[in-house]
Amino acid sequence: MQSLWSLSVNKWRSKQIEKENNALGRKHKYIKDHCDCHVRCKFQLNAKLLPSMHAFLELPLEDKVKQCYCEFFDATSLVSLMMAVCGVCGREVDCRENGIVY
Numbered sequence: 001m002q003s004l005w006s007l008s009v010n011k012w013r014s015k016q017i018e019k020e021n022n023a024l025g026r027k028h029k030y031i032k033d034h035c036d037c038h039v040r041c042k043f044q045l046n047a048k049l050l051p052s053m054h055a056f057l058e059l060p061l062e063d064k065v066k067q068c069y070c071e072f073f074d075a076t077s078l079v080s081l082m083m084a085v086c087g088v089c090g091r092e093v094d095c096r097e098n099g100i101v102y
Contacts, residue, residue: 060068074080082095084102093100 080096083092084095084098084100085091086093095102
């Protein structure tokens with residue numbers, strides 16, 4: 001009687017392990033296929049935006065560098081970072097975006 005019981009428990013355990021392995025295999029395969037497809041689609045969409053290989057290490061033009069500096073200085077100047085308190089709601093708001101003049 002004991003041997004029948006142990007055989008049935010062993011069979012049940014092996015079926016449970018087999019079910020878990022099958023489920024994991026299907027999930028991993030789905031995730032792998034899904035990720036590959038996602039990466040491939042994203043690469044195809046952005047292929048036009050990627051720079052060409054011969055332009056990889058080219059320096060930007062001097063005008064472009066100056067423009068970047070000007071935009072940076074304009075975005076981080078004291079005037080652009082100035083804040084004020086709204087008289088209606090009491091929140092701190094950006095003076096530049098909201099047109100507040102002192």
